[in-house]
Amino acid sequence: MLQNPSSSSTSTGTVRQTQVETFYYDNAIVRNFAIASVIWGLAGMLVGLIVSFQFVLPNFFLWDEISFMSFGRLRPLHTNAVIFAFVGNGIFMGVYYSLQRLTKARMYSDVLSKLHFWGWQAIILAALITLPLGITTGKEYAELEWPIDLAIAVVWIIFGLNMFLTINKRRERHIYVAIWFYIATWVTVTVLHVVNSLELPASMWQSYSVFAGVQDALVQWWYGHNAVAFFLTTPYLGLMYYFIPKASNRPVYSYRLSIIHFWALIFIYIWAGPHHLLYTALPDWAQSLGVVFSIMLIFPSWGGMLNGLMTLRGAWDRVRTDPILKFMVVAVTAYGMATFEGPMLSIKSFNALTHYTDWTIGHVHIGTLGWNGFLTFGVLYWLIPKMWKTKLHSQKLANFHFWTGTLGIIFYALPMYWAGFTQGTMWKQFDADGFLVYGNFLETVTQIIPMYWTRGLGGTLYLVGVFVMVYNLVATARKGSLVANEKASAPALAKEYKSHQGEYWHRWIERRPMQMLFGSLVLILIGGLVEMIPTFLVQDNVPQITAVQPYTPLELEGRDIYIREGCYTCHSQMIRPFRSETERYGEYSKAGEFVYDHPFQWGSKRTGPDLAREGGNPKLRKSDSWHYRHMYDPRSTSDGSIMPRYSWLHENTLDISTTESKISTMRTLGVPYPEGYEAQAVADLQQQAQEIADRIQEELPDSPGISEKSDKEIMAVIAYLQRLGVDITKTADPSLSTK
Amino acid sequence: MHKEVLANIDGVSLFPVIAIVLFMIIFSLITFYTFKMDKRKIGELSFIPLEDDPTSTVTTHGKTQN
Numbered sequence: 087m088l089q090n091p092s093s094s095s096t097s098t099g100t101v102r103q104t105q106v107e108t109f110y111y112d113n114a115i116v117r118n119f120a121i122a123s124v125i126w127g128l129a130g131m132l133v134g135l136i137v138s139f140q141f142v143l144p145n146f147f148l149w150d151e152i153s154f155m156s157f158g159r160l161r162p163l164h165t166n167a168v169i170f171a172f173v174g175n176g177i178f179m180g181v182y183y184s185l186q187r188l189t190k191a192r193m194y195s196d197v198l199s200k201l202h203f204w205g206w207q208a209i210i211l212a213a214l215i216t217l218p219l220g221i222t223t224g225k226e227y228a229e230l231e232w233p234i235d236l237a238i239a240v241v242w243i244i245f246g247l248n249m250f251l252t253i254n255k256r257r258e259r260h261i262y263v264a265i266w267f268y269i270a271t272w273v274t275v276t277v278l279h280v281v282n283s284l285e286l287p288a289s290m291w292q293s294y295s296v297f298a299g300v301q302d303a304l305v306q307w308w309y310g311h312n313a314v315a316f317f318l319t320t321p322y323l324g325l326m327y328y329f330i331p332k333a334s335n336r337p338v339y340s341y342r343l344s345i346i347h348f349w350a351l352i353f354i355y356i357w358a359g360p361h362h363l364l365y366t367a368l369p370d371w372a373q374s375l376g377v378v379f380s381i382m383l384i385f386p387s388w389g390g391m392l393n394g395l396m397t398l399r400g401a402w403d404r405v406r407t408d409p410i411l412k413f414m415v416v417a418v419t420a421y422g423m424a425t426f427e428g429p430m431l432s433i434k435s436f437n438a439l440t441h442y443t444d445w446t447i448g449h450v451h452i453g454t455l456g457w458n459g460f461l462t463f464g465v466l467y468w469l470i471p472k473m474w475k476t477k478l479h480s481q482k483l484a485n486f487h488f489w490t491g492t493l494g495i496i497f498y499a500l501p502m503y504w505a506g507f508t509q510g511t512m513w514k515q516f517d518a519d520g521f522l523v524y525g526n527f528l529e530t531v532t533q534i535i536p537m538y539w540t541r542g543l544g545g546t547l548y549l550v551g552v553f554v555m556v557y558n559l560v561a562t563a564r565k566g567s568l569v570a571n572e573k574a575s576a577p578a579l580a581k582e583y584k585s586h587q588g589e590y591w592h593r594w595i596e597r598r599p600m601q602m603l604f605g606s607l608v609l610i611l612i613g614g615l616v617e618m619i620p621t622f623l624v625q626d627n628v629p630q631i632t633a634v635q636p637y638t639p640l641e642l643e644g645r646d647i648y649i650r651e652g653c654y655t656c657h658s659q660m661i662r663p664f665r666s667e668t669e670r671y672g673e674y675s676k677a678g679e680f681v682y683d684h685p686f687q688w689g690s691k692r693t694g695p696d697l698a699r700e701g702g703n704p705k706l707r708k709s710d711s712w713h714y715r716h717m718y719d720p721r722s723t724s725d726g727s728i729m730p731r732y733s734w735l736h737e738n739t740l741d742i743s744t745t746e747s748k749i750s751t752m753r754t755l756g757v758p759y760p761e762g763y764e765a766q767a768v769a770d771l772q773q774q775a776q777e778i779a780d781r782i783q784e785e786l787p788d789s790p791g792i793s794e795k796s797d798k799e800i801m802a803v804i805a806y807l808q809r810l811g812v813d814i815t816k817t818a819d820p821s822l823s824t825k
Numbered sequence: 826m827h828k829e830v831l832a833n834i835d836g837v838s839l840f841p842v843i844a845i846v847l848f849m850i851i852f853s854l855i856t857f858y859t860f861k862m863d864k865r866k867i868g869e870l871s872f873i874p875l876e877d878d879p880t881s882t883v884t885t886h887g888k889t890q891n
Binding site for chain 2: 187188260262264327331332336337338342343345349350353354357609613616
């Protein structure tokens with residue numbers, strides 16, 4: 087055995103006067119996070135599979151009747167589960183294992199570790215209950231309501247405290263590059279979570295974003311993009327820099343490159359959010375900034391990918407046989423593919439075709455299934471035998487998992503690209519006379535149903551592989567026994583440190599976690615602030631569209647139900663300035679139209695048509711009775727529709743107990759409801775609901791009893807849908823005012 | 826329209842310029858210093874993850890010894 091000849095645990099430059107200390111690594115907490123990651127991963131992927139089959143079997147017996155099984159409520163559960171439960175616990179598993187070894191110290195406090203673990207699981211459980219119940223803020227990947235947001239902040243701080251105090255008592259002077267990524271992750275996620283969760287509660291389980299319209303969209307996608315960057319990427323890059331050297335038994339290819347990779351990546355990433363809002367009502371300069379930085383992002387991303395892959399130099403023969411390395415190679419390759427595709431999708435002309443289509447869904451799944459999933463599996467296959475002091479139960483089964491997983495990713499992603507390209511081009515096709523060839527949106531959906539079937543097959547294959555892994559890992563653990571407290575020894579860190587001559591400045595910061603934290607914070611704040619401050623200052627200067635008025639109380643309640651049911655997961659409210667869109671939906675969307683929208687509901691995917699002018703465009707506007715029947719059974723009005731039924735809206739009585747509180751909360755946020763309007767709000771609401779119910783009854787004379795149903799939720803939803811896009815068609819009309 | 830609106834904010838056009846200049850400076854500094862780093866030190870630092878593992882058979886140059 088040959089060790090690094092020049093290395094010692096005290097690092098060059100320290101005064102060697104210290105004693106070797108014996109201590110124990112906490113493996114139990116690593117095991118706990120590993121189990122949690124796997125269990126929640128299975129649950130999150132299973133929900134993903136369910137929602138994918140809802141596209142092709144919309145009236146399958148269970149999910150057609152039960153509110154908490156409908157797509158709009160399960161989709162946020164799927165995304166939150168895989169991001170924060172599967173990958174989140176995966177991050178903590180990897181961090182708790184590697185941080186202890188890299189600092190040569192046990193985690194600072196077992197109590198903090200346990201609080202972190204159980205706190206995080208409690209938050210996931212809360213998500214599992216609240217999201218299917220429709221308790222949501224309506225902001226993608228940040229759907230959890232304000233009490234849970236507070237809990238997330240507390241648990242995240244506990245994690246940070248435990249991490250920094252561990253780093254503080256380390257026995258290794260130098261802070262290895264993986265830990266820099268953990269530090270940057272922690273500080274950035276803290277900032278993102280706090281800013282994007284600024285919301286004013288209207289009741290125990292409902293709040294409104296303090297931002298509205300354009301500002302809310304900018305903050306949300308600054309958050310949304312960086313949730314990908316700093317939750318799904320930077321911590322996993324940290325894991326890559328630790329576990330690939332471990333699994334391949336080789337040091338990282340280039341430590342120099344890792345330094346450049348780190349600083350360039352965290353600086354550039356934070357700017358890229360606006361690429362989610364290209365061609366929207368967001369100011370052009372912010373869009374352009376997002377595009378430029380997104381394209382620049384390819385360089386540090388590929389630098390990191392190459393650094394990961396090149397670490398395997400001289401070990402490629404083992405990649406053919408070792409399933410752990412196979413998983414890691416595909417993971418890093420998927421990272422490279424996703425980070426090449428991301429900048430391409432940020433090019434405006436390409437984005438014009440792909441945005442709102444399934445292309446985006448394919449893109450994110452290359453990242454999650456390939457990069458996050460496969461790296462997690464690789465780490466698990468390496469970690470479990472290591473901590474249980476045994477060998478993997480079956481290499482064959484691990485290889486089987488590898489191949490089913492890889493095929494699963496291919497069967498998932500390719501049909502999504504195909505579907506995205508097909509639908510995107512169909513939306514834009516004009517005939518020789520200048521009319522849309524596919525004027526009926528539904529035609530573009532039924533066209534890609536076979537792709538949805540294939541995607542479902544891909545997801546099934548992937549999940550089968552995960553079940554095989556669970557069996558394999560349980561069998562492995564049964565063969566060995568967990569070393570809950572693993573003995574280790576290292577010399578204590580000398581109190582005095584003498585830097586060697588000619589030491590370069592970067593090593594100074596590499597020894598100082600707090601300075602590293604501060605440096606990362608400054609870099610990410612520059613990006614966030616430069617993009618946001620001007621847009622926020624603009625708020626007072628944007629010429630308001632005077633005809634745009636606050637929602638009536640009934641419309642506001644309807645909007646809240648729209649958010650509760652997750653309508654934004656399939657319908658956008660943002661018409662881009664293309665002829666293909668203005669022909670189909672009407673005038674393109676203006677920033678001034680959204681000033682009272684807390685939160686914004688622009689959406690990110692069009693499984694159904696855009697709804698921004700649903701009520702205001704005479705070509706699109708339907709009767710109240712059409713909406714009434716359509717929501718009860720979409721296929722009764724639109725043959726072949728894949729939209730879920732919302733029959734419970736016709737049964738549930740609208741909850742008006744919080745209407746007054748909602749009005750006053752909105753006023754606090756700047757929506758100009760007159761002082762004291764609360765007292766009149768419910769009466770106005772009931773009157774408007776009765777008018778709608780009577781109108782429907784008149785249109786459907788053969789269905790008696792509708793007039794008596796004015797207190798049902800459906801009336802509020804119809805009121806909201808009929809209001810969409812109306813204001814801009816009018817000049818300032820006092821009758822629209824709530825006064 | 827946005828140009829008129831943004832014109833009301835003093836020096837807003839400088840925001841992105843300052844940002845990109847700052848990025849270039851930091852990026853250049855880091856790149857410059859990483860290439861000035863002592864090769865022996867780099868080997869040492871990149872070896873940290875492998876140090877705790879008694880089964881490791883790797884030298885700083887990444888070549889396996891049997």
